[in-house]
Amino acid sequence: MTTPPARFDAxxxxxxxxxxxxxxxxxxxxxDQGENWVELELPWREDLLGDRSRPVLASGxxxxxxxxxxxxxxxxxxxxxxxVATLDLRVDYQRPARERASVRGRVECYxxxxxxxxxxxxxxxxxLNDPVAHIAGVxxxxxxxxxxxxxxxxxxxxx
Amino acid sequence: MSDVPExxxxxxxxxxxxxxxxxxxxxxxxxxxxxxxxxxGPMVEGRPQHFHGGATAGLLETAGYAxxxxxxxxAGRDPQLxxxxxxxxxxxxxxxxxxxxxGRITRLGRRNANVTVEAWQDDRARPIATAVxxxxxx
Numbered sequence: 001m002t003t004p005p006a007r008f009d010a011x012x013x014x015x016x017x018x019x020x021x022x023x024x025x026x027x028x029x030x031x032d033q034g035e036n037w038v039e040l041e042l043p044w045r046e047d048l049l050g051d052r053s054r055p056v057l058a059s060g061x062x063x064x065x066x067x068x069x070x071x072x073x074x075x076x077x078x079x080x081x082x083x084v085a086t087l088d089l090r091v092d093y094q095r096p097a098r099e100r101a102s103v104r105g106r107v108e109c110y111x112x113x114x115x116x117x118x119x120x121x122x123x124x125x126x127x128l129n130d131p132v133a134h135i136a137g138v139x140x141x142x143x144x145x146x147x148x149x150x151x152x153x154x155x156x157x158x159x
Numbered sequence: 160m161s162d163v164p165e166x167x168x169x170x171x172x173x174x175x176x177x178x179x180x181x182x183x184x185x186x187x188x189x190x191x192x193x194x195x196x197x198x199x200g201p202m203v204e205g206r207p208q209h210f211h212g213g214a215t216a217g218l219l220e221t222a223g224y225a226x227x228x229x230x231x232x233x234a235g236r237d238p239q240l241x242x243x244x245x246x247x248x249x250x251x252x253x254x255x256x257x258x259x260x261x262g263r264i265t266r267l268g269r270r271n272a273n274v275t276v277e278a279w280q281d282d283r284a285r286p287i288a289t290a291v292x293x294x295x296x297x
Contacts, residue, residue, distance in 0.1 A: 021204040022211035049176040058177035059242050060220050064213025086212040090246040 008075040010038045023068050026061055036077035037108035037121075040069045044102045056096045057103055059133075062123050063091055066135045069107040070119040074139055077109035077117075082141055084117060089137040097132050101125040107135065117141055172228055178221040181214065185225070192229055192261055195222045199255045210253025210287075215278060218260045219290040220245055223274040226262025227294055234267070236296075243271065243293035251287045256280055258287065271295050 014030035017023060026048075032039040042048075042057065042065040050058025067086060075081050097103050106128070107121030117139045122131035172185055172193050181202060187194040197203060197218050205211030224240060231237065260278040276290040 021201060022214045023205075025202045026213075047176050047180040051175065053239070058175055058217075059245070060177050060181070060217030061213070063216040063220070063245070063247070064211065067211070067213040067216065083206060085252070086247075086249045088246065088248055089212070089216070090244065092244045093242045096241075 007079045008081045009033075010072045010076050013072065013075070013081070014040075017068075017072075022064060026064055028065060028068060031104060032106070033076060034108075036073065036110070037106060038069050038072040038076050039104055039106040040065060040072070041102055041104045044100050051096075054096070055099045057101075059091070059093060062097075062103055062105070062133060063089070065103065065105040066091065066107060066121060066123060066133070067137075069105040069121060070109075070135070070137050070139065073107040073109040073119055073121070074112070074117040074141070078112060078141075084139040084141055087116075087138045087140055090135065092134045094131050094133055097123075097125045103132055105135075112141070115141055172225045174221060174225065177217070181217055183218060183221050186259070189261055190263075191233075192263065193222070193225045194259055194261050195225060196257050196259045198257050199253075203253075204255075208255045210258060212247075212249060215249070215253050215258065215288050216245070216247045216290070218258055219247060219276045219278050219288060220292065222260035222278070223262040223276045223290060223292045224294070226264060226276070227267075227272050227274055230264045230267055230272075231296075238296040241295040241297060243295050245290055245292045247288060247290045249288050251285065253278075253287050254280060259283075262292075265291075269296075 010033040018028045029041045031041045105123045111118040119137045123133040124131045183197045185193045186196040203214035262276040265273040272294045274292045277286045278288045279286045
């Protein structure tokens with residue numbers, strides 16, 4: 001990857017984050033950001049259906065969307081691009097997305113400790129007050145670990 | 160790879176479009192449940208040479224639904240499935256090699272099912288991620 005900017009900026013980082021890999025394949029796009037939150041969009045796509053009977057996005061790519069928005073919210077909150085690994089991610093589905101609708105994932109990093117970052121957020125298809133899903137997650141901040149032999153870099157870590 | 164038994168010809172599960180696009184296939188069977196796998200490649204890559212957490216979750220979720228469908232077919236049922244929630248635990252980094260997953264039905268009720276899923280790479284005894292899913296049947 002290219003050299004990150006001095007202070008992490010989700011909008012700028014999106015230009016190179018979504019060019020390749022899993023998130024590039026999904027076609028994720030940056031939509032909005034705040035001091036400690038990021039919103040990304042998963043565009044509607046026919047081949048990402050989860051159900052034979054209805055044209056709604058599968059839940060799998062929605063998890064990817066939320067996982068990515070979580071990581072970026074952590075970098076946005078901390079201001080630096082240190083690798084993080086997902087430890088635990090929970091998604092509560094409230095309702096199916098609307099037919100042929102893109103889904104947006106808005107995640108905030110509400111707490112950071114030296115080694116962990118906590119996130120929460122929603123997936124929605126236009127109305128923030130009527131979410132498609134709620135999420136909560138915990139990430140390990142790999143770069144913040146002062147130990148030389150960092151076990152998170154060797155064996156564990158989700159991403 | 161060696162841990163996965165050959166797939167009997169009559170054993171088949173319908174995978175959703177999303178799973179097929181991602182390259183998820185049914186590669187075997189274990190205790191009557193389908194074993195799913197996905198090869199490593201750009202479509203599943205997160206940080207360089209590692210699975211993206213979202214791709215791993217997609218494999219787990221697909222395996223969970225495949226297991227539930229298999230159990231429902233065996234019970235002569237064909238309900239519509241609606242996700243209630245999924246909790247994914249990431250245990251180890253997914254490296255640049257194939258990943259496998261299998262679901263187990265912890266409880267099959269009338270209206271909802273609780274499914275536990277495990278994903279691994281070359282060592283079946285060392286899962287890289289697990290998931291618990293609650294699924295509504297309507």
